[in-house]
Amino acid sequence: MTLILDPDDPAGWREAPTATSGSRLTEGLNPEQREAVEFRGQALLIVAGAGSGKTRVLTHRIASLIESREAWPSQILAITFTNKAAAEMRERVEALLGEGASGMWISTFHSACVRILRREAEAIGLSSTFTIYDSADQRTILKRIIKELDADTLGFTPANAQVKISKLKNELADVESYARNVNTNDPAEVMFLEIFRQYTRRLRDASALDFDDLISETVYLFRAFPKVASLYQRRFRHILVDEYQDTNHAQYALIRELTQPIPADRVVEMGEHGVNVRALTDASGGIPGASLTVVGDSDQSIYAFRGADIRNIVEFERDFPGAKVVLLEQNYRSTQNILSAANAVISNNFDRKEKKLWTADGDGDKITGYTGYTAHDEAQFVADEIEALHRSGVAYRDIAVFYRTNAQTRALEEIFVRSALPYRVVGGTKFYERAEIKDAMAYLIAVANPLDELALRRILNTPKRGIGPATETAIASFAEQNALTFRQAMRAADGLGLGPKVTAAITGLADLLDEAAAMLVPNAEAIAAGTNEGAAKVSDVLVFLVERSGLIDALRNSRDPQDETRAENVEELVAQTRDFDRENPGATLVDFLTQVSLVAAADELDDASGTVSLMTLHTAKGLEYHAVFLTGLEEGLLPHQMSASEPGGPAEERRLFYVGITRARKRLYLSLAMSRAQFGEVAVAMPSRYLQEIPEGLIDWKQSPGMATSRGGTQPRALNARRPGGAWGTRDRDLERYSVTKSAAPRAEWANRVTGTVRDNGDLTLEAGDRIRHVDFGEGRVTQVTGEGTKRIAHVSFDTAGQKKLLIKIAPIEKL
DNA sequence: GCTAGTAGGTTTTTT
DNA sequence: ACCTACTAGC
Numbered sequence: 080m081t082l083i084l085d086p087d088d089p090a091g092w093r094e095a096p097t098a099t100s101g102s103r104l105t106e107g108l109n110p111e112q113r114e115a116v117e118f119r120g121q122a123l124l125i126v127a128g129a130g131s132g133k134t135r136v137l138t139h140r141i142a143s144l145i146e147s148r149e150a151w152p153s154q155i156l157a158i159t160f161t162n163k164a165a166a167e168m169r170e171r172v173e174a175l176l177g178e179g180a181s182g183m184w185i186s187t188f189h190s191a192c193v194r195i196l197r198r199e200a201e202a203i204g205l206s207s208t209f210t211i212y213d214s215a216d217q218r219t220i221l222k223r224i225i226k227e228l229d230a231d232t233l234g235f236t237p238a239n240a241q242v243k244i245s246k247l248k249n250e251l252a253d254v255e256s257y258a259r260n261v262n263t264n265d266p267a268e269v270m271f272l273e274i275f276r277q278y279t280r281r282l283r284d285a286s287a288l289d290f291d292d293l294i295s296e297t298v299y300l301f302r303a304f305p306k307v308a309s310l311y312q313r314r315f316r317h318i319l320v321d322e323y324q325d326t327n328h329a330q331y332a333l334i335r336e337l338t339q340p341i342p343a344d345r346v347v348e349m350g351e352h353g354v355n356v357r358a359l360t361d362a363s364g365g366i367p368g369a370s371l372t373v374v375g376d377s378d379q380s381i382y383a384f385r386g387a388d389i390r391n392i393v394e395f396e397r398d399f400p401g402a403k404v405v406l407l408e409q410n411y412r413s414t415q416n417i418l419s420a421a422n423a424v425i426s427n428n429f430d431r432k433e434k435k436l437w438t439a440d441g442d443g444d445k446i447t448g449y450t451g452y453t454a455h456d457e458a459q460f461v462a463d464e465i466e467a468l469h470r471s472g473v474a475y476r477d478i479a480v481f482y483r484t485n486a487q488t489r490a491l492e493e494i495f496v497r498s499a500l501p502y503r504v505v506g507g508t509k510f511y512e513r514a515e516i517k518d519a520m521a522y523l524i525a526v527a528n529p530l531d532e533l534a535l536r537r538i539l540n541t542p543k544r545g546i547g548p549a550t551e552t553a554i555a556s557f558a559e560q561n562a563l564t565f566r567q568a569m570r571a572a573d574g575l576g577l578g579p580k581v582t583a584a585i586t587g588l589a590d591l592l593d594e595a596a597a598m599l600v601p602n603a604e605a606i607a608a609g610t611n612e613g614a615a616k617v618s619d620v621l622v623f624l625v626e627r628s629g630l631i632d633a634l635r636n637s638r639d640p641q642d643e644t645r646a647e648n649v650e651e652l653v654a655q656t657r658d659f660d661r662e663n664p665g666a667t668l669v670d671f672l673t674q675v676s677l678v679a680a681a682d683e684l685d686d687a688s689g690t691v692s693l694m695t696l697h698t699a700k701g702l703e704y705h706a707v708f709l710t711g712l713e714e715g716l717l718p719h720q721m722s723a724s725e726p727g728g729p730a731e732e733r734r735l736f737y738v739g740i741t742r743a744r745k746r747l748y749l750s751l752a753m754s755r756a757q758f759g760e761v762a763v764a765m766p767s768r769y770l771q772e773i774p775e776g777l778i779d780w781k782q783s784p785g786m787a788t789s790r791g792g793t794q795p796r797a798l799n800a801r802r803p804g805g806a807w808g809t810r811d812r813d814l815e816r817y818s819v820t821k822s823a824a825p826r827a828e829w830a831n832r833v834t835g836t837v838r839d840n841g842d843l844t845l846e847a848g849d850r851i852r853h854v855d856f857g858e859g860r861v862t863q864v865t866g867e868g869t870k871r872i873a874h875v876s877f878d879t880a881g882q883k884k885l886l887i888k889i890a891p892i893e894k895l
Numbered sequence: 896g897c898t899a900g901t902a903g904g905t906t907t908t909t910t
Numbered sequence: 911a912c913c914t915a916c917t918a919g920c
Contacts, residue, residue, distance in 0.1 A: 160910085161910085187910070188910080189910055190910095213910095214909085290909090290910055291910090293910085294910095381908075382908080382909075382910090384907080384908060384909085385908085385909060385910075483907070483908075484906055484907055484908075485906075485907085485908085486905095486906050486907090487906095489911095506909085540896095543896085543897080545896070545897095546896095547896050547897090548896090549896090550896095676910095677910070678910095679909080679910060695907085695908065695909090696908075697907090697908045697909065698908090698909085716907095719906090719907050719908080720906095720907085721906085721907055721908090722907075722908090731908095735908080756911085757906080758904095758905070758906085758911070758912095759911040759912085760911095
């Protein structure tokens with residue numbers, strides 16, 4: 080067990096606190112913001128509407144605590160949602176204080192927990208070099224377990240087992256507590272218990288933790304070892320948590336543990352062990368709990384699927400008696416038109432505290448709306464508008480395009496490439512998910528954590544060494560029979576009775592890994608001093624591994640043309656480790672692996688890049704742009720089909736829309752398509768129900784849903800017209816109840832009401848050879864007809880407009 | 896043990 | 911439409 084040596088212990092501070100007023104730090108703040116910066120007490124909840132300057136408040140609050148000498152930097156723990164937000168917050172605090180801001184912990188929940196767990200690993204029987212398993216790793220393991228247990232017969236899949244395990248861990252349930260509550264008469268529950276048990280055992284045997292473990296194991300650590308907890312309780316006197324509405328139960332419990340007071344008897348004991356406690360004790364001799372500041376907005380809670388519990392913020396005042404609540408409603412980001420749209424949309428969620436964003440900066444431009452015929456048409460609109468914005472002086476990096484699902488990037492990317500628009504997909508980065516990168520990483524992991532059987536099995540026959548599944552199983556059972564680890568069994572491959580070639584391949588790999596591990600040992604003085612001096616750099620070890628293992632040569636010499644790209648990717652990974660070594664002198668291999676494991680999508684954002692950013696609505700949280708495009712605003716996409724069956728689903732989808740709207744500073748564009756391809760099939764899409772919640776006067780439709788379909792069809796379908804029993808013609812049984820009751824009475828005075836009719840060509844039949852006329856594309860000849868029923872598509876070669884695919888049922892066409 | 900071809904599933908969001 | 915994972919044949 081390690082004691083934390085705190086170089087910045089306040090007891091060593093001798094000068095009297097200077098009475099510099101905080102005026103510099105509260106200057107230019109509104110009264111509520113100022114109150115949030117200046118409040119001193121155990122608990123503070125800042126209810127911060129979108130764009131209300133909460134980061135400013137948080138950074139000024141931290142700076143004010145430090146400047147007034149109420150706290151040392153090392154006594155601050157600030158939790159943010161992404162590493163990028165953490166880096167930004169650190170920068171801003173440093174800008175306020177100059178030097179003297181170092182020693183603060185500003186990080187994500189996961190990074191902070193890894194830091195604690197690596198330090199205290201021994202206490203809970205874990206190697207300090209434990210591996211962090213991502214969801215692909217989890218699935219690989221669950222797949223093996225389910226296969227071995229034949230659990231698929233009871234409906235278990237790696238995916239659903241993973242979701243279930245994650246949910247349990249977020250609720251701080253472990254195998255034992257689950258076992259106590261299991262219904263032994265239900266074979267599925269009994270089977271799941273076994274899956275959960277084996278999964279837990281395998282991770283433990285490999286000295287690995289999954290994402291959820293990082294939080295829950297830290298909580299267990301603190302609960303099982305109160306003395307360890309007290310070290311952190313003593314250290315962190317001021318804890319600040321951003322995006323509190325998206326914390327789950329485990330994260331809540333972690334915060335509770337960290338803010339517990341330390342009883343007097345333990346303080347005495349800590350003092351005897353050399354921990355400096357004098358300056359911190361209260362009248363009773365104990366150390367009071369740390370002060371807690373949380374910032375959140377329940378209207379922006381969008382991570383319920385990941386266990387985020389909105390109650391954490393709603394019930395904050397109950398959980399922390401005497402808590403002060405500050406409400407920030409003035410918005411400094413967006414125009415009033417954008418805010419009015421956001422307010423109107425979110426007010427349709429019941430069961431929320433009324434909150435209205437406002438700005439003193441004026442109405443601004445209207446929101447621009449557009450309805451495309453297809454996703455490509457929509458994408459073309461986005462591309463054209465971006466070009467127009469760019470011509471008017473808006474930089475590409477100030478423009479973002481949001482969507483609900485990652486699959487929607489395809490059409491956007493195709494058009495952007497064609498339009499030569501510089502763009503970047505944020506979070507779509509599958510770099511570390513590529514097989515060849517995972518292979519190379521597995522070599523590094525196997526070196527850092529020899530217990531990691533998953534990594535070893537991955538590289539066992541990569542590149543091909545003639546070690547097949549049979550041999551792999553032989554090594555595994557040899558290990559089990561002799562109580563060896565997989566790695567030890569590999570070293571002892573001579574005793575397996577395998578062929579000489581295979582045996583040499585196995586021991587050769589084991590030797591290679593041992594040699595790489597030896598490169599990473601620091602020199603003797605460095606070990607004594609706790610530094611990493613003398614250890615090989617990460618990039619050197621990686622180069623050694625990919626060259627000596629033959630991985631890179633196998634790719635370079637392959638006949639498969641794709642392997643050339645794969646080799647380049649591995650070289651790119653090497654380049655990344657070089658960057659890492661340069662930027663983090665003295666950092667270890669484990670540091671590199673941790674950093675790679677914990678990158679968030681938004682971390683990839685490069686503010687200096689001259690590109691348009693494409694990302695999901697989830698990734699967009701916390702960001703802001705001059706111009707924002709919200710695309711795919713269709714039923715089934717937003718709200719997403721899958722959300723309909725979940726309680727609270729449509730309300731959360733509305734919050735997602737709200738988050739998207741409030742990212743825009745000056746210009747907001749809302750777009751959708753009338754038809755969208757899914758699984759290669761084209762389907763008719765309906766406008767999102769949320770669109771009609773925006774008041775009429777706020778949107779300027781360049782092409783409204785009505786216009787896009789009002790080309791002489793026969794079936795009326797105004798944007799907000801109701802057909803009996805169906806809102807917008809969608810599955811009303813899936814709608815939220817209140818939404819259905821609301822829509823029972825059509826509101827003719829409503830907004831963006833667009834009179835018009837849906838184009839419906841009825842049972843118009845076309846076949847190859849037919850001549851047709853299209854409203855936009857003119858005359859052409861049908862070359863081919865594909866699809867069935869309402870999804871029949873005519874492939875048309877137009878005389879002037881070229882090749883097009885048209886949905887026969889709704890396309891504005893007529894047969895000649 | 897390796898490779899090529901096919902069948903089947905897939906798209907909700909992520910630390 | 912695409913990607914993965916299994917199977918048949920070498």
